[in-house]
Amino acid sequence: xxxxxxxxxxxxxNLINIQExxxxxxxxxxxxxxxxxxxxxxxxxxxxxxxxxxxxxxxxSAVCSLETLLCGSEPEDKKLYYQxxxxxxxxxxxxxxxxxxxxxxSFFYKNSVLKSMKYNVNDTVHNPKLQxxxxxxxxxxxxxxxxxxxxxxxRPYNFKxxxxxxxxxxxVRGDMFLTEFRDAIDCVNNLAVAGDFSENLAAAQVAPTxxxxxxxxxxxxxxxxxNDFRHDDNRDYSKPIIEWMKNSNNCGTTHKxxxxxxxxxxxxxxxxGEPYLYMHQGNCEHIISFTDVRMLIADDPQSIDDxxxxxxxxxxxxxxxxxxxxxxxxxxxxxxxxxxVEPCYLCDxxxxxxxxxxxxNKIGHxxxxxxxxxxxxxx
Amino acid sequence: xxxxxxxxxxxxxxxxxxxxxxxxxxxxLDSLIQKFSESGTVRYExxxxxxxxxxxxxxxxxxxxxxxxxxxxxxxFRLAVVYxxxxxxxxxxxGGLYLMFGLFNTQFxxxxxxxxxxxxxxxxxxxxxxxxxxxxxxxxxFVFHSLKAxxxxxxxxxxxxxxxxxxxxxxxxxxxPSHVSDEVSKIDAIFxxxxxxxxxxxxxxxxxxxxxxxxxxxxxxxxALAVIQDSLIDSLNSTIQQHQERITKMRKRDMGEEGRRQExxxxxxxxxxxxxxDHGSLRAKLKSRAYSAGTSKYKIPSPQxxxxxxxxxxxxxxxxxxxxxxxxxxxxxxxxxxxxxxxxGTNDIDSPKGKKRKSSQKSPHSPTKKNKSxxxxxxxxxxxxxxx
Numbered sequence: 014x015x016x017x018x019x020x021x022x023x024x025x026x027n028l029i030n031i032q033e034x035x036x037x038x039x040x041x042x043x044x045x046x047x048x049x050x051x052x053x054x055x056x057x058x059x060x061x062x063x064x065x066x067x068x069x070x071x072x073x074s075a076v077c078s079l080e081t082l083l084c085g086s087e088p089e090d091k092k093l094y095y096q097x098x099x100x101x102x103x104x105x106x107x108x109x110x111x112x113x114x115x116x117x118x119s120f121f122y123k124n125s126v127l128k129s130m131k132y133n134v135n136d137t138v139h140n141p142k143l144q145x146x147x148x149x150x151x152x153x154x155x156x157x158x159x160x161x162x163x164x165x166x167x168r169p170y171n172f173k174x175x176x177x178x179x180x181x182x183x184x185v186r187g188d189m190f191l192t193e194f195r196d197a198i199d200c201v202n203n204l205a206v207a208g209d210f211s212e213n214l215a216a217a218q219v220a221p222t223x224x225x226x227x228x229x230x231x232x233x234x235x236x237x238x239x240n241d242f243r244h245d246d247n248r249d250y251s252k253p254i255i256e257w258m259k260n261s262n263n264c265g266t267t268h269k270x271x272x273x274x275x276x277x278x279x280x281x282x283x284x285x286g287e288p289y290l291y292m293h294q295g296n297c298e299h300i301i302s303f304t305d306v307r308m309l310i311a312d313d314p315q316s317i318d319d320x321x322x323x324x325x326x327x328x329x330x331x332x333x334x335x336x337x338x339x340x341x342x343x344x345x346x347x348x349x350x351x352x353x354v355e356p357c358y359l360c361d362x363x364x365x366x367x368x369x370x371x372x373x374n375k376i377g378h379x380x381x382x383x384x385x386x387x388x389x390x391x392x
Numbered sequence: 393x394x395x396x397x398x399x400x401x402x403x404x405x406x407x408x409x410x411x412x413x414x415x416x417x418x419x420x421l422d423s424l425i426q427k428f429s430e431s432g433t434v435r436y437e438x439x440x441x442x443x444x445x446x447x448x449x450x451x452x453x454x455x456x457x458x459x460x461x462x463x464x465x466x467x468x469f470r471l472a473v474v475y476x477x478x479x480x481x482x483x484x485x486x487g488g489l490y491l492m493f494g495l496f497n498t499q500f501x502x503x504x505x506x507x508x509x510x511x512x513x514x515x516x517x518x519x520x521x522x523x524x525x526x527x528x529x530x531x532x533x534f535v536f537h538s539l540k541a542x543x544x545x546x547x548x549x550x551x552x553x554x555x556x557x558x559x560x561x562x563x564x565x566x567x568x569p570s571h572v573s574d575e576v577s578k579i580d581a582i583f584x585x586x587x588x589x590x591x592x593x594x595x596x597x598x599x600x601x602x603x604x605x606x607x608x609x610x611x612x613x614x615x616a617l618a619v620i621q622d623s624l625i626d627s628l629n630s631t632i633q634q635h636q637e638r639i640t641k642m643r644k645r646d647m648g649e650e651g652r653r654q655e656x657x658x659x660x661x662x663x664x665x666x667x668x669x670d671h672g673s674l675r676a677k678l679k680s681r682a683y684s685a686g687t688s689k690y691k692i693p694s695p696q697x698x699x700x701x702x703x704x705x706x707x708x709x710x711x712x713x714x715x716x717x718x719x720x721x722x723x724x725x726x727x728x729x730x731x732x733x734x735x736x737g738t739n740d741i742d743s744p745k746g747k748k749r750k751s752s753q754k755s756p757h758s759p760t761k762k763n764k765s766x767x768x769x770x771x772x773x774x775x776x777x778x779x780x
Contacts, residue, residue, distance in 0.1 A: 025557070026550050037511055038547055041518070055541040062540075063525070063533045073534040081440040082494050084447040094500070095461070098454040101447045104416030109454040112411065126411055131466075132459035140503050165555065177556065286554030302556050308547040312503065 025286035028235070029306055031187055031279045035160050038308050044158035049311045050146050135328035141314040149316050160187035161313055162278055163305035163324070166198055166291070170300065177300050182325040186309065187279035189320060191232055191239050195273060195291070197321035200224075202297045204385035211381040214365070220383075223294055230293030232273060232301075235282060236266045239273040250292060331388040334360035336367065341386050349379030358384060413460070414467045417451070421491065424448060425475055428487040436531040439490040449498040458501060465505045469495065470552060473507050477516050485520055486532060493535045496544045506546045507539075514547065583632055592625040 038044065060070040087094075098110045116123040127133075146154060162185050167177035185194050203224025210217040229247040232239040238251035255268050283289075283303045291299045314322055332342045335357050342358030349357065351367050359367070368376055424446050431438040443449070451468070455461040472495055475488025492507060499505060509517065517536075524532040539545065602613030621627065 026554055029549050034549055041511075041515065042547065044547075055538065058541050059534060059537040062537045063530070065530065065533075069530070070534065073530060074538070076531060077436055077440075077493070077535055077538070079497055081436070082443060082449055082498050084444045084449055087449060094450075094453045095456055099447070099450050101450055103447065103451060104419045105414070105451055106416075106454055108415035112415075113454060113456075129411065130460060131463040134457060134459055143503075163553070167556070179555075285550050286556060288556055300556075302554075304553045304555060306549040307508075310543050310546065312506075312543050 025284045028282050028284055030282045031160055031162070031306065034306060035158060035187060035279060035308070039158045042308075044308050044310070046146070046154075046157050049157060049309070049315070132325075133327065137326040137328070139323060139325075141312065141319070141322065143312060144315055146311075146315045153316050153318060155186060155309060155313075155315050155317055155320075156188055157309065159309040160279060161185070161305075161307055161309050162187070162303055163307075164194070165302050165304050167300040167302070169298070178327070179325075180299075180327050180329075181323060182304070184313070184320065184322040184324055185278055186317075186320050188277055191273040191276050191278070192241060192243060194278075194321050195230060195232065195241060195293075197323065198291060198299065200293065200297060200299065201385050201387045201389065202294055204389065206383040206385075208382070209380045210383060211368075211375055211379055214361075214381070217383040227294045230291065233290040233292070235284070235289075237269045237271055239271050239276055241274070242272045243274050250295070329387045332358050332384070332386050334358060334363050336360075336363040341388065342384055343386075345382045345384040347380045347382070350377055351379075356382075413464050414471070417468050418471055420446070420448070420451070421471060421475070424491065425484055425487040428490070429483045432483075434483060434486040434529060434532065436490060436535065439487060439494075443490075443494055448494065451495075452499065461499075462501050462505060465495075465499055465501060466552075469505055469507050473509070473513070476520075477513055482520075482523070486524075486529075489520075489532060489535055492544070493539055496539060496542070504544070506544050508546050508548045508551060510548060510551060513551075514545075579632065579635060583628070588625065588629065588632075591628075595625050 056070050056074060057067060060067045063070070098106050098113070112126075116126060132138075164183050164185060165179050166181040166183065168180045170177050181199065183194065183197055203222060205223045206217055206220045207223065208220070210220075228241065228244050229250055230241050231250050233251075238255070240249050240251055241247055242249075249270065251268070251270050255270065258268060283306075285303050285306065288300045288302050291301050314320065334340050334342045335352070335354070336359060340360035340362070343361050344359050344364045346352055346357045346359055346364065346368070347355055349355075349368065352359075364381065365373075368379060368381075370376055424442055427442040427446070428439050431442070452461050452465060455464055469492075472488065472491050475491060476485055477488075478485075480488065496504065496507070521533070521536055524536075599613065602617050603610055605617070606612070606614045
């Protein structure tokens with residue numbers, strides 16, 4: 014299950030059977046409900062584990078207290094940690110101060126460092142609230158022992174950069190169906206409304222979105238297409254692909270089609286770090302990858318309502334209105350004589366004031382399409 | 393010649409080694425564990441005193457914000473866990489456990505960064521704990537179980553989170569800046585001692601075979617069978633040796649120059665660190681010198697560099713494409729390139745050199761040309777060409 018090479022030398026791990034992973038860990042460590050409940054006093058817990066009287070344990074905790082680790086020159090305000098580098102003989106701090114100096118001197122270097130960092134300051138990060146399991150009603154508690162998978166969803170592939178950029182990071186449990194995960198993927202195309210609404214702007218608010226009309230989609234993981242067949246009129250997008258692959262001679266793997274709503278995450282066998290695909294609305298493709306598989310512990314969200322848990326949402330640039338440059342664009346205008354470019358992105362106010370007269374009648378011939386900006390999906 | 397020069401230009405545009413956020417951490421942790429091991433006992437007090445002495449609670453200071461601290465700590469934790477696992481001896485493993493305890497309790501990321509334990513790692517940890525418990529080391533027991541109670545461990549399938557191909561983290565075990573470590577150039581990788589030994593063995597056998605074919609009493613092989621170079625291995629060895637000598641000479645000379653420039657630095661580490669930074673400034677200085685007004689300014693460095701470049705180009709039999717494997721040889725060529733470019737005065741925008749020049753420095757080009765006297769330029773160009 015684990016690799017002989019260190020993970021850094023490989024692009025992706027070997028196949029990991031989630032159910033097997035769960036069983037192996039459950040054999041050597043306790044992940045049941047009892048273990049996940051946070052005890053009031055950890056000392057009692059420790060005393061129980063080591064088989065010593067509580068008094069001894071509390072003496073030990075005095076020996077190994079936090080004071081033994083502090084060297085006395087810590088700043089009181091934790092924020093000063095970040096700014097001030099104290100005088101020590103640690104090589105780490107020396108190199109870090111050199112790096113900071115370099116960042117100060119060169120704007121370009123500082124920018125490249127900020128770009129290459131793993132975590133960006135602008136991302137929205139949701140941290141699971143530490144909640145005691147006991148406070149959650151039993152029907153809402155997460156079943157244990159359980160597995161947590163962390164999935165990265167990437168932006169559409171951009172040929173300029175070498176790899177797709179991460180858009181979202183979602184936590185799912187092993188006992189969840191794939192459909193629940195599918196519903197959590199925010200794609201702006203789900204909010205798109207087809208058609209020209211220049212005659213009647215208000216109708217765009219109530220028109221059915223693409224997400225409501227075209228509900229089919231599939232997840233492609235390790236050679237199997239998991240299609241969404243929840244609704245009767247959902248199509249099987251994988252059929253033409255499988256037929257094409259059968260006809261072409263190069264493909265060695267056999268591909269299967271299954272229903273997404275009957276497969277749980279723990280039934281899967283995945284490779285970590287391997288790109289998989291989520292496709293919906295006919296041609297909107299998202300690359301997804303599993304980054305992490307781990308056992309559910311007390312610090313993970315304990316309520317089933319929390320899942321799928323969006324851990325990280327990368328900041329998305331919003332498209333501003335061309336005329337006021339203040340509000341987010343809501344309309345994409347084409348074939349208009351009033352706009353400098355085509356297509357032109359305008360907000361509600363600018364569109365009505367530019368293209369409609371006082372009575373609300375349309376001026377000229379143009380087409381207005383409802384534009385859903387990527388930042389308009391809920392973060 | 394122009395093709396390889398183009399190759400030189402293209403290779404120079406490779407991005408630098410990315411910044412390593414955990415530079416120096418391994419050394420610090422190593423020295424701490426060593427100090428603790430020297431004390432001989434596994435008592436927590438000794439570790440605590442070594443920790444305090446090294447002031448390791450400050451290890452995460454200087455990171456600019458939570459995100460940077462988080463990235464840093466994740467890699468540090470991965471390094472720290474290694475000390476806790478086999479095949480280290482009991483003393484080092486105890487030091488590793490205490491180290492993990494110290495790092496976890498003195499961090500202030502919210503939510504706290506945890507130690508990722510795979511199945512095998514956890515099994516090893518439990519074995520160690522059993523041993524420690526049987527020897528009645530209560531402080532080891534306490535430390536481990538308090539970490540468990542604080543949920544400092546994550547029980548995972550892979551040692552680090554696996555991202556898409558190409559964006560997985562670099563090897564965290566290598567934490568010294570890349571130019572300080574001995575880079576193995578591709579030539580050295582191909583012609584290792586083992587390979588050369590095998591080659592010479594094969595060559596010997598080949599010669600013996602040829603002699604045997606020539607007849608029972610022959611001492612030399614048949615002339616008709618002479619299809620390869622006679623002393624192949626010897627010439628190969630001498631070529632490689634010359635190449636290595638040249639590399640070390642260039643490295644020494646570059647490092648010596650930087651040292652003279654930065655006289656206020658104390659350690660040798662500083663010198664090597666400054667060298668990397670000064671490459672950028674050195675190039676910038678040369679660029680500015682090359683494009684600034686006045687001819688004398690860029691004549692001064694050129695004779696030294698071109699003579700050495702000339703030596704290097706003629707001395708070895710290694711083709712130029714291979715020569716540019718190391719950074720320093722690239723710098724060498726680059727410096728000569730910059731100085732000779734305005735001299736040649738190609739106005740041809742479509743040539744690769746012209747394009748490069750156009751993109752890097754747009755305005756200073758024409759004033760430079762005007763200021764120079766054409767006669768002196770051409771004389772230096774001719775002079776340099778003759779040397780080559």
